[in-house]
Amino acid sequence: MPPDHRRQVRQEHAKPLLSDLQVFLETSLPNIPGRSDLAMAIRYAITQLKKLVVYLSDGRLEIDNKAAERSMKNLAVGKKNWLFAGSDRGGERAATIYP
Template identity: 45%
Template sequence: MAKHDRTAVTLAGCWSHVRRKFYELHAAGSSTIASQTVMHMALLWASRRPSAARTRQRIAARQEKSAAILVALFKLWEKELPKASGKSKPAEAIRYALGRRAALERFLVDGRIELDSNAVECAIRPQTITRKNSLFAGSDGGGRTWATIATLLATAKMNQVDPHAWLTQTLERIANGWPNSDIDALMPWNYQS
């Protein structure tokens, strides 16, 4: 597996966002294509491996199980889009998915990428809910500082690390002269108590 550049930003699509557009139509019973899509997508979630398995095996399992599901979905959408009325909700949902194909397929080749962004959305929900209470920042710089701290704490939680213990250890190490060249070792995913 190739080493990934941690500074490079790569867009990954969220299958939950795609599913939501089809699910609303399916639940309303207004679209056969939406119902077929929802059934195919259920197989994606059923076949995924636990997020702790970020290895070659995770990618191999995705290639073995999820890749075929994606091929079937995209074929279905490409076949059905010309049949749908251009401004209809099913056509809109299909175009949304087709327009994001590369980003949606990215999880097949990168074991770090999840099928959906649900974990991230759950992690930022407390910050989003308390956004109005965060107006105390007082300046753009204060806002950026608050956002940085909130991001670091949420990242610790996403990596099943106690944010207080991680932050305490990290700040102590920095205060004791931790080298800038080894800053990656301080990140929550590398934390060791």
């Protein structure tokens, strides 16, 4: 979808959900012991929500980073494979064919 359309859809559908989530987290936090793991997780989520709001206002942004992770996968897989090139010359040949 074009960025403008994505932003509009996010404003209609995701914004109310994020608002509800923020209200839920903020009302739940006082009812939980302050040093508990759950309280720490809720405080972390509240701070991250401030960053997530940018996603609502910019249709160019993706909700996840799967595309970036996929582009790095070849490097991660190749890293182990390059250990077994056999020789320096084999390593040079492998380096020319890998992206």
